[in-house]
Amino acid sequence: MSVRSPRGLALAATAAALTALAPLVLAPEPAAPSQTGPGAQLLDQARRASEEQDFSGVLEVSWTDAGGEHRSDVFVRSANGVLALGDRPQVIVNGARRFVQGTDGWLAVWSQETASRVPSPSAKWRLAVRDGPIVAGRPTREVDATDRHSGAVRERVFLDEATTLLLRREQLDTRGRIVRAVGFTSIGEPAVGMFIGTLPGEAPQTPSRSRNRQPRVLEKVTAPFRAPGRAGDRFQLVGRYDEDDHTLHLFYSDGLFSVSVFEQKGELDPTGLPVGAESRTIAGREVRQYRTPGAVVQVWESGDVVYTTVSDAPLDQLDHVVADFTPHNNSALDRATNFVLGPFSW
Amino acid sequence: MSAYPVPDDRLSAYLDGELDTAERDAVDAYLRKSAEWRAERDEIAYARDALRGLPTREAPPGFWEGVLSPELTRARAKRRSRWPRIAAAASGVAVAAVVIASLVIPSRDRVTPRVPALTDSHAVRTSVSDEPVSHLATLSMVTPFRK
Numbered sequence: 001m002s003v004r005s006p007r008g009l010a011l012a013a014t015a016a017a018l019t020a021l022a023p024l025v026l027a028p029e030p031a032a033p034s035q036t037g038p039g040a041q042l043l044d045q046a047r048r049a050s051e052e053q054d055f056s057g058v059l060e061v062s063w064t065d066a067g068g069e070h071r072s073d074v075f076v077r078s079a080n081g082v083l084a085l086g087d088r089p090q091v092i093v094n095g096a097r098r099f100v101q102g103t104d105g106w107l108a109v110w111s112q113e114t115a116s117r118v119p120s121p122s123a124k125w126r127l128a129v130r131d132g133p134i135v136a137g138r139p140t141r142e143v144d145a146t147d148r149h150s151g152a153v154r155e156r157v158f159l160d161e162a163t164t165l166l167l168r169r170e171q172l173d174t175r176g177r178i179v180r181a182v183g184f185t186s187i188g189e190p191a192v193g194m195f196i197g198t199l200p201g202e203a204p205q206t207p208s209r210s211r212n213r214q215p216r217v218l219e220k221v222t223a224p225f226r227a228p229g230r231a232g233d234r235f236q237l238v239g240r241y242d243e244d245d246h247t248l249h250l251f252y253s254d255g256l257f258s259v260s261v262f263e264q265k266g267e268l269d270p271t272g273l274p275v276g277a278e279s280r281t282i283a284g285r286e287v288r289q290y291r292t293p294g295a296v297v298q299v300w301e302s303g304d305v306v307y308t309t310v311s312d313a314p315l316d317q318l319d320h321v322v323a324d325f326t327p328h329n330n331s332a333l334d335r336a337t338n339f340v341l342g343p344f345s346w
Numbered sequence: 347m348s349a350y351p352v353p354d355d356r357l358s359a360y361l362d363g364e365l366d367t368a369e370r371d372a373v374d375a376y377l378r379k380s381a382e383w384r385a386e387r388d389e390i391a392y393a394r395d396a397l398r399g400l401p402t403r404e405a406p407p408g409f410w411e412g413v414l415s416p417e418l419t420r421a422r423a424k425r426r427s428r429w430p431r432i433a434a435a436a437s438g439v440a441v442a443a444v445v446i447a448s449l450v451i452p453s454r455d456r457v458t459p460r461v462p463a464l465t466d467s468h469a470v471r472t473s474v475s476d477e478p479v480s481h482l483a484t485l486s487m488v489t490p491f492r493k
Contacts, residue, residue, distance in 0.1 A: 050479045098470050098473065182483055267457065
């Protein structure tokens with residue numbers, strides 16, 4: 001096609017410019033530079049290193065809540081692919097299997113390999129790798145996860161430079177203050193027959209007997225429960241499970257943090273909840289919130305369902321998850337049903 | 347003898363618009379040609395307008411009972427006496443409906459999430475797809491929350 005007139009040339013130039021700009025204007029999210037990269041690869045190696053390396057040491061867990069800052073120590077040892085946590089120990093990890101010490105012996109709480117459906121952390125977070133400080137006497141590589149929108153670092157991970165074993169991770173709030181951390185204060189090679197602190201350093205063993213308390217994988221979710229494929233800020237649904245007491249467990253991940261949403265049919269009875277909840281209002285719902293050593297817990301109800309979310313993600317990432325499970329407006333049918341059945345719901 | 351009939355009650359019906367077409371045509375013909383019919387029409391119209399202009403008054407208590415026959419008065423009293431019974435019956439039906447509804451419509455279960463156990467389930471699931479030590483450490487800790 002030939003365009004000879006000045007007006008035709010101007011139109012053609014405008015159309016070409018708009019065509020070139022369209023992908024930039026219409027892109028809904030800033031494009032992730034890569035699904036992998038050095039940071040994502042290091043984090044992936046760290047996930048396997050704790051079961052592939054033999055070591056023993058002491059972890060310090062620190063967290064803050066309304067009562068102030070708290071610290072607690074946990075003894076950890078790993079040998080021959082078996083990882084044990086706690087003095088007795090209380091938790092055993094062997095491959096995909098997880099055992100937890102119950103009141104009447106070991107409980108097998110997980111045994112299935114999971115498909116690799118967890119998204120890459122670099123899709124949502126900007127991961128930067130650099131030399132880190134000395135942690136527990138070992139030089140580290142530091143991986144910083146930065147919010148692509150605010151530019152704030154929200155998680156720092158310190159990996160053993162020699163083994164990629166995770167030595168410390170810190171979670172930061174929007175102002176850069178550490179709100180939760182877990183890291184080794186001492187770590188070394190396990191020595192059979194020797195004592196580390198006041199505890200024997202023998203190799204951990206997988207329990208020979210245990211009672212099964214594993215969740216069942218669900219293929220679909222039925223009403224009144226809901227299972228959106230995405231929740232909050234790019235958390236993707238990667239698992240649906242049926243827990244005890246007819247509790248639906250939805251597991252979401254953004255590659256760096258995870259959110260569990262538990263749904264139970266009925267009306268919330270708060271009398272048996274743990275004490276110490278903070279009261280908040282999110283998306284028009286009254287939410288009871290707990291800050292625990294490893295997670296933030298939020299309990300609320302919407303419709304005929306009681307929701308409990310548990311997440312290791314920063315607190316500001318969770319409000320959108322609550323909103324996604326809370327209908328903004330009841331339908332006319334809902335309102336009519338509530339009007340008719342409301343008086344009988346005692 | 348007049349060529350037209352004496353004005354009759356068709357004039358009142360005429361003014362009220364109650365005549366059929368043939369009767370109305372006949373009265374129209376009389377009015378056009380008979381001064382007597384026209385005079386009668388004007389008197390009837392004046393009386394109607396005067397009556398309609400009078401103010402309305404409520405009858406004093408007992409007036410209508412005195413005017414109406416005793417049988418009709420008893421019938422009205424009987425009709426009034428039914429209302430309390432109908433109201434009582436309706437109330438009974440409403441109470442029965444509430445009782446039946448409370449038995450048939452299941453009340454919602456009251457749920458208390460086992461928060462420490464759910465927190466552990468989250469940590470276990472997270473440890474499968476993430477680094478296990480940092481996520482499972484809290485399961486071996488005794489904190490006020492986990493008691």
